[in-house]
Amino acid sequence: MQTIPQAPFHNLHALWFQLTGTLCNLACSHCFISCSPTNHALKFVAPETVYRYLDEAETHGVREVYFTGGEPFLHKQIIPILARSLQAAATSVLTNGTLITPTVADELAALATTSRYSLEMRISLDDVDEARNDAVRGKGALRRALRALRLLQERGLPPIVAVTEYFYEAPETTPQEPGSGSGFYQKFRDFLLENGIEKPRLKVIPVFAMGKLHPSETGAAYVTPGMMHGFDVTTLQCTKSRIVADGGVYACPLLVGEPEARLSENSLSEAMQPCSLYHTACHTCYVTGMTCSNY
Amino acid sequence: MVYRRIAVFGGVYSNYRALAATIEDARRHQAEALFCLGDLGGFGPCPDRVYPLLREAGVQVMRGNYDVSLADGLTDCGCGYTDPRDNYYAALSYEYTFRHTSEENKHWLRTLPDVLRVQVGSYRLHMCHGSPRQVNEFLWESTTPDGFLSKLCGDYEADVLLCTHTGIKWHRRLPDDRHAVNVGVIGRPENDGETHVWYTLLTAAPDLQVAFIPVYYDYEALARDMRQEQLPEAFVETIRSGWWTTCLEVLPGKERACGRW
Ligand code: SF4
Ligand code: SF4
Numbered sequence: 001m002q003t004i005p006q007a008p009f010h011n012l013h014a015l016w017f018q019l020t021g022t023l024c025n026l027a028c029s030h031c032f033i034s035c036s037p038t039n040h041a042l043k044f045v046a047p048e049t050v051y052r053y054l055d056e057a058e059t060h061g062v063r064e065v066y067f068t069g070g071e072p073f074l075h076k077q078i079i080p081i082l083a084r085s086l087q088a089a090a091t092s093v094l095t096n097g098t099l100i101t102p103t104v105a106d107e108l109a110a111l112a113t114t115s116r117y118s119l120e121m122r123i124s125l126d127d128v129d130e131a132r133n134d135a136v137r138g139k140g141a142l143r144r145a146l147r148a149l150r151l152l153q154e155r156g157l158p159p160i161v162a163v164t165e166y167f168y169e170a171p172e173t174t175p176q177e178p179g180s181g182s183g184f185y186q187k188f189r190d191f192l193l194e195n196g197i198e199k200p201r202l203k204v205i206p207v208f209a210m211g212k213l214h215p216s217e218t219g220a221a222y223v224t225p226g227m228m229h230g231f232d233v234t235t236l237q238c239t240k241s242r243i244v245a246d247g248g249v250y251a252c253p254l255l256v257g258e259p260e261a262r263l264s265e266n267s268l269s270e271a272m273q274p275c276s277l278y279h280t281a282c283h284t285c286y287v288t289g290m291t292c293s294n295y
Numbered sequence: 296m297v298y299r300r301i302a303v304f305g306g307v308y309s310n311y312r313a314l315a316a317t318i319e320d321a322r323r324h325q326a327e328a329l330f331c332l333g334d335l336g337g338f339g340p341c342p343d344r345v346y347p348l349l350r351e352a353g354v355q356v357m358r359g360n361y362d363v364s365l366a367d368g369l370t371d372c373g374c375g376y377t378d379p380r381d382n383y384y385a386a387l388s389y390e391y392t393f394r395h396t397s398e399e400n401k402h403w404l405r406t407l408p409d410v411l412r413v414q415v416g417s418y419r420l421h422m423c424h425g426s427p428r429q430v431n432e433f434l435w436e437s438t439t440p441d442g443f444l445s446k447l448c449g450d451y452e453a454d455v456l457l458c459t460h461t462g463i464k465w466h467r468r469l470p471d472d473r474h475a476v477n478v479g480v481i482g483r484p485e486n487d488g489e490t491h492v493w494y495t496l497l498t499a500a501p502d503l504q505v506a507f508i509p510v511y512y513d514y515e516a517l518a519r520d521m522r523q524e525q526l527p528e529a530f531v532e533t534i535r536s537g538w539w540t541t542c543l544e545v546l547p548g549k550e551r552a553c554g555r556w
Contacts, residue, residue, distance in 0.1 A: 011428070061446030064438065090438040090547060118437040118547040158551050185379050199551055201544060202378065295433070295545055 005228045006274040007251075010239045012060040014293050015053065015268070018245035018256050019081070020044050020070035026096050026138050030126075030164065032208045033256065035070045042070075042246040042257045047077045053244050054088050056268045064293060065091045068253060073099035079107050086115040092294055094162070097123035097148030098141060105148070109155035120294060121152055122160040122203065128191035149197050158199040160294060163188055165206050206288045208254060208281050221283040236282075237291045242271050251275035253292045254285075297414040302326035302508075303422065304494035305359070305459020308482025309339030309392065311348060312520075313492050316512040317481050318352045324496055324508070330411060332459040333359025333424040335404075336392040337372060338482055338530055340520040346400045358407045359424040359460065360431040364389070365396055366404035378544035385542065387527060412453075416499020418474075421453035425460040434458050434477055436465035437549035444475040455503065457495075462486070462539075463550060464493050466505045476505055484537040486546075486554040490514045 021042035024035035033042075054065070065085045072078055072093050085091040100108075100121070112119040123145050127133040133142040152159045165184070185202060192200035233239055238252045245256045248264050249271035255261035260278055263271035277286075284290065302321035307314050321329050331354050336342040349356055361372050372389040409430065411422040426432035427447055444467060447456055456475045463486065464479030479485060479493040491509045498504040518531050529540040538555040539546075546554070 058440075058442040061440075061443040063440060063443050088442065089440040112548070116437065117440060118435075118549040120548045156552050158548055160548075183379070189380070199543075199554075199556065201551065294547075 003225055005223050005225050005277045007233055007236050007238045007277055008274050009272045010234060012057060012062050012242065012268075012272060013240035014064040014066060014237070015057040015062050016066045016068060016241060016243035016253050016292075017045055017050055017053070018042065018069060018243055018253070019050070019067045019072045019078070020074045021246050022070055022257070023074055024069060024071040024096070025074060025098060026071070026141060028126075028137050030136060030207065032210050032254065044075060045244060045246065047081055049244070050081050051084055053249075053268055054085060058088050060268070060272070062089055065089050066094065066253075066293065067091070068094040071096055071099065073104065079111070082108075082111055082119065086111060086117055086119060090117040090120070092120035092122055092160075094122045094124070095148075096137070096141065096145065097121075097159075098144040100148035100151060102151055105151035105155055105157075108152070109157055112155075112157050119157070120160055121148070121157060122162050122294065123148055124162045124164075125188070126164060128187055146195055149192070149195070153197055153199075158201060159197075160201040160203055161188065161192060161197075162203045162205060165204060203294060205292075206284060206290050208284050210254070210279075210281055220280045222280060223277045223282045223286050227286065231286070235289045236277075236285055237293065238275050238277075238285075241293070242268065244268070254281045255279055296328075297416070298327045298499075299416065300324070300326050300496060300498040301328045301330060301413070301415055302494055302496055303330045303332065303457055303476075303478045304481045305332035305424070305478050306334045306462060306480025306482045307331065307345050307349075308334060308337045308480065309342045309345060310482040310492070310512075310517060311339075311341065311344035312514075312517050313481045313510055313512045314345050314348050316510050317492075317494050318348065318354070320508060320510055321494065321496070326496060328413075329354040330413075330422060330457075331356040332411075332422055332457065332478060333357050334361040334459070334480070334482070335359075336365060336396060337361050337388050338526075339517065340524040340526060342392045342396045343400060346403065355411060356407055357411050357422065357424065358404060358409055358430075361389075361392075362404045362407065363409075363430065365393060365401055368401075381542045381544050384527060384529065388530070391524070391526065415455070415497050416501045416503065418454040418499065418503050419452065420455045420457060420497070421451045422457040424458065426458060427451045427453075427456065431460065433461050433545060434475075435461050435463065435547050435550055436467075436477070438547045439467075439475070441467065441469055445469050445473065448473045448475075455497070464495065464507050466507075472503070474503060474505065479507065481510060483533055483539075486537070486539040486550070488537045488555065490535065490537045 022035045022039040027036035126136045130142045251261040462480045467475045478495040481492040496506045
């Protein structure tokens, strides 16, 4: 039996909140935590809990705060929560964008312009083709996400578009010359420009074989102790971030709700300890160098 | 060493014309010493031209990520971009700079420190390239919280933190008369539609005064040099328009909203 490698904890660069647990107004076929309108497995995080952890994070010199779900805009207190978070640090919301109405966009713009720190809206898409996108994300999802992108742009908040490599075709082995590339990245850039999004910002995320895409055990790969030799462990986001969710503080946004990844029931400081790289997702992080944060 | 007034700049990016103008201007402002926070190459033309200027003026230079890459013969600049479009341009200029930097200058880079510490009046200064904890960490004004900066001041026993790397200057007053300053860069304009570049003067009067000084230089001549060296037209456009056209994907929302692209 092999020992499971560990990732040391370096510093609290980012603090995450799985604000709305596993509840989402969509039910994407690839969702890595199987969110849906009826999945109550992980519950909402209360505003008081968010504030308590933000206070603690500030003493540790946190640089960025992220809110995810589920769909964070299902949380009725989202605006005051963002206001408090922006007093501490730059804040990002990972959203499907479908609930960003003109009124919500106005509120976000008001927050963003009065804050010293950046407020980022990161909106998920899977394809530039409506039928293909909506086959994964549900009918009308592309149209509603585009509406959100436009509403935010019109208010001076250039949104980030997050794309999983679910429909990824050919690997982009060499960097693409702008305008001449036909790759995955270029396709989304062109699509956003064509739709009037003048400052296209893209975040490409590898697909994780978990949640609704969980592989059969035989196909699973793990990080082994031998793989840790000469490996720059700081490329793993679990060395510099933690996530607060229903049940406590977990190692990373990917393993939220997993008992083995829970590092503390109620204390951020206690959770700033090494974590175990036990999951197949750790293998994906190891291979791709992927991070859930914006850059 | 304790100074009364110093000049600090970052990101030369081979802009030898702006460097010459900066040195002259800092002398006119009676700076007792000049400091460069790294990234001598990249972006601009004829990288070897900045080295004699720095040495003759006695500028105290530390290394940035670009200098570390050149000195160690690495295959990329280590700027930390994730976007393939940014990486395309980054690779192009790194390859050009690597090819046109002499062995002697690469060797000199190897001898430079990664941190500089001096005193201005009663203030202890910690100079780094990106952040004190990571050479290529981006400290943008809109993503660098007070709590984080205060913690760094404590961790590194400094009253003033100085950094560069992002290309856009800012100054933050922290509690207990501590300060954090991103000194900006002299290699390219700062994405505001103006063609000049910036350096920073720090004066103990005896309270710390931080002044950002604009440097006007012959950017049209630099643009001609760049075209002669067949550097990308997108880079030339930035020099002539004052708007960034590349490496935009690392900009946070607030900074991105201020630019044209
Ligand atoms: S929008 Fe996001 S959280 Fe909701 S189901 Fe889709 S992938 Fe999951
Ligand atoms: S999934 Fe990735 S970020 Fe999470 S614990 Fe494993 S290696 Fe770390």
